[in-house]
Amino acid sequence: MPGCHAVELFQDKADPRIFFTISEWDDEAALNAYRNSDYFKATWAYMKQGFDDKPQAWSISKC
Numbered sequence: 001m002p003g004c005h006a007v008e009l010f011q012d013k014a015d016p017r018i019f020f021t022i023s024e025w026d027d028e029a030a031l032n033a034y035r036n037s038d039y040f041k042a043t044w045a046y047m048k049q050g051f052d053d054k055p056q057a058w059s060i061s062k063c
Contacts (some may be wrong), residue, residue, distance in 0.1 A: 001037070003030025017052065030054065 003026040012018035025031040034040055048055065 001030075001035045001039070003027070004034065031059075 005024040005026070007021060007023040010020040010022070012020070023031075023035075
């Protein structure tokens with residue numbers, strides 16, 4: 001997606017049902033454009049069917 005530099009997928013060592021992604025974006029506007037895209041809406045509708053619990057998301061910065 002425009003503005004996205006990287007996406008990494010991680011799996012919890014203690015509970016293999018838990019996954020995390022870390023993505024790097026140019027800025028919040030690029031992230032929001034992705035979140036509002038038809039691609040995200042279609043992909044998210046499919047992916048969330050496999051979740052056992054409500055997903056969580058944070059916006060973070062490197063220190």
